[in-house]
Amino acid sequence: MASINIDSELCDLCGRCISVCPFDAIEEMETSITINAACRMCRLCIRNCPQNAIKIEEKQQLIDKTDWQGILVYAEYYENKIHPITFELIGIGRELAAKVDMPVYCLLIGHKLKNISQKFLEYGVDTVFVYDNERLKRFSADLYANVFEDLIKEIKPSVVLIGSTSIGRSLAPRISTRFKTGLTADCTRLKIKKNTDLIQIRPAFGGNIMAQIITAHTRPQFATVRYKVMNCAEKCEPHGNVINRNTSRQITTSSIDVLDIIPKEAAPSITDAEVLIVAGQGVAKKEDLELVKELANSLGGEYAVTRPLVEKGWADYTRQIGLSGRTVKPKLIITCGVSGAIQFTACMNSSEKIIAINKDKDALIFKIAHCAMIGDLYELLPPLVDKIKGISNYEI
Amino acid sequence: MNIIVCIKQVPGTTQVEIDEETGVLKRDGISSKMNPYDLFAIETALKLKEQTGARVTVLTMGPSQAELIIKEAFMIGVDDGYILSDKRFAGSDVLATSYTLAGGISKIGSYDLIICGKQTTDGDTAQVGPAIAEHLNIPHVAWVSRIKEVNNQSIIVEQNMEYSFEVVRLPYPCLITIESNICTPRLPSYLNMLKTKDRPITNLSLMDLPDTSESNYGLKGSPTQVERIFKPEHNVEQVIIDCADTDGSQYAYELLKQWKFI
Known part of the structure; x- marks a missing residue:
């Protein structure tokens, strides 16, 4: 809820903002500079203006966050x-909640849920x-x-966390839009400020850059979270309760x-x-994938590409x-001939x-x-597989 | 039957880099193209057109250069094109973008089916489609991997879920988002290019929309703010083994044993 304004008194039309804008969003008119619809609010123009003529105007806070x-x-x-x-969402939810002293709630929707609902209490959910x-x-x-x-109307949560799954990514935008509030997709890190603003970090612009996003003036703050990025909640002595809500025809x-x-x-x-x-592009032929599959087999794992x-x-x-x-977080990952573009590493770098x-x-x-390991996978993998197989034979 | 396909112009490459010294995004070589996922949405619409005689309209939002992707859509076989372009739309997040597109759709008027690509290659959020449906108060289904049946009142589609396909029926008007690689998008044709080179594109500004209150659009209408952008950090303790002077397979074998994988 902010806007970028250019002070035409200060602006000397030097064009620096136009050259730094990564999105071609700034245009020079005859006597002024204007920002067009391509703007993504990266604010590089603000930082780079030698005249300090570009300013951001934040709206006044409209809601009581408490x-x-x-x-x-x-x-x-x-x-x-x-x-x-x-369980990963409950894990990060509890971490955030502890920082600002808030309860953690779960919403469970479906049919015949009696035994299911108890499960979440074992992971420290309050209600x-x-x-x-x-x-x-x-x-x-x-x-x-619905x-x-x-x-949400009943409990007024500050933060709503939804998995970045087929269901979550279809559902989240509907609800956040219904409450006219912000939604940040596919978060890979979450933190929370003292004033309860959720700090949402996600890869942006294809993944080469991380963006830190906040929803400063509206509530609830919706975030979808990538699978296998957060740590699972630890089990603990249950202390919470289950509340069954009315399911009227209307909803x-x-x-x-x-x-x-x-x-x-x-x-x-x-x-x-x-x-x-x-296997990455260092694997020269389709048949050579066998080398990678064999190593996966010998270690009881799967191969990926x-x-x-x-x-x-x-x-x-x-x-x-x-x-x-997919995003993966295995105990062990061995990359063979993978160059490591950020689009790839962002989705496996939390492997143990x-x-x-x-x-x-x-x-x-x-x-x-x-x-x-600086070396040729074709020279490394076959002897490694032999050695691993050797020891398993020996043990049998 | 009237179909509206929402499309977007995206940077030609996703390899955006930050200059480490200045912290400035490198813009060299950033060209523009139609979001590749939208090609599947257009193809799905054109197949329905062949089946039902539907009229296919594309709608985009962006700077005036985004007209290029509407022209491209004409060359592929789309009938009409609208562009939402206004500097007051600048800096829109998901809520403001979907609100603006929903306003454009209301302005276009009669529609039975709205089709979106599953996501864009620049934002990667997959949120705008469902959010448009919410603004218009119509049902939606995301990740559609097959159109099974279409008639005058409704459409039956297959939704690609993680562990299953869900077959669902939606009544018109409704919105669907299309999975990638479910069809082969046709190419722009030279004949269509000749036929459509003078076809007008309708320009819509904020004042053409049902809601003309500026505070609901662009940065002002966007509840999320990008506080900062930064390069991902790399800091791991590591060993580097050059297999030119160490027996790599033996080292890896010992390491795996030490880590208890063998």
């Missing part, structure tokens, strides 16, 4: 499964709000948004009919694997790590142990590796 209390976590429950991101109704059995965004609206009626649910064939999931071996390999048709996109693929193999000593991947 009216909004609590961190509300959406407990994603779909087809009889709790999505594991829910679980449950909407249990047959008509809520299946997800549709308008239906679940439920969300009902609860359980949808114009969307779910006709059928077709399960996908269960593919080995790279997001669940504890050990991942990744970078985007170019998916584009070449060498592997299915479900095996792709990266901003346009990273070994990177690359011929190029300047490869970007080495910056984030715990063990950087």
Whole structure:
């Protein structure tokens, strides 16, 4: 809720702002400079104006932030499964809540939830709000948004955290829009200020740059959070309670009919694997992927790939790590011939142990590796696999 | 049947870099193109046009240069084009962008189906589509991977969820966002280019929208603010092994044993 203004008295039309603007959003008119619709508010023009002629005007605070209390976590429950991101959201929710002394709430929507709702109390949630109704059995965004609206009006949370999943990313924009407030997608880090402003950090502009975003003048503050980035909540002695909410016709009626649910064939999931071996462009031929698969097999892990390999048709996109693929956080990841573009590393750099193999000593991947091995994967992998197999044979 | 496809002009590359010394974004070589995910949305609309005789309109928001992607859409086979361009739209976040687009859609008037790409390559948020639906108070389904059936009242689509496909029926008017790679977008044709080179593009400014209150648009209408941008930090304790002078496979083997993976 701010605007950028150019003081035409101070501006000497030097054009510096036009040259630093990464988005071509500043235009020189005959006697003045104007900012057009391409502006993304990166504020580089403000910092670079030699005349200090460009200023940002912040709006006055309109709401009383103390009216909004609590961190509300959406407990994603779909087809009889709790999505594991829910426990990561509770984890970060509790961290944030401790800083500003707020309660942590969970919202659970679905049907036959009696045994499910108790589970969240074991992870330290203060109150679980449950909407249990047959008509809520299946997800549709308008239906679940109605439920969300009902609860938010009741408890007025300061922060709402939703998983960045298929359901979460369809649902979150509907509710944040309904409350005319801010939503930040795909956050990878969250912190909170004393005044309860949520500091939301996410990769921006394709992932090369991180952006820190706040929602300063409206509440609730909505954020979706990337899966496998935050730490799971620790189990603890339950102290919270469960509140069953009314499910009136009004909030359980949808114009969307779910006709059928077709399960996908269960593919080995790279997001669940504890050990991942990744093939990058250093792998020269499709057949050579076998080297990587063999190493994965010998360590009881899965293989994954970078985007170019998916584009070449060498592997299915479900095996792709990266901003346009999956985020992974295994115990061990070994990258083979991966250069390490930020779109890739942003989605695997929280892995516990990273070994990177690359011929190029300047490869970007080495910056984030715990063990950087400058060498040829074709010379390294076959003897390594033999050694690992050797020891397992010996033990048997 | 009337279909509106929302499209966006995005930077030609996602490799935006920061100059480490000055902290300034490097702009060299940033060209523009249509958001690649929108091509699947347009293709889906054109297939429906062939099936039902629907009229396909594209709508974009951006600086006047964004007209280029409307011309491109004409060359692919789209019938009409609108551009929302006004300096008061500058700095819009998801809420303000979706509000402006929803206003543009109301201005265009009659529509049965709105189609968006699943996300853009510059923002990567996938939020604007569902947010438009909320502003217009119509149902939406995201991640549509197949159109199964279409008739005068409703459309049946397959929604790509993480572990399943959900088959759903939506009544008009409604909005869907389209998964990538579900079809092969047709290419712009020379014939269409000749046919459409004088086709007008309708320009909409803030004053053309149903709500003309400036405070609901652009930076003023955006509840989120970018406080700062920065380069991701790299700080890990690490060992560097040059396999030219160390037996790499032996080292890796010992390390994996030490870390208890073998």
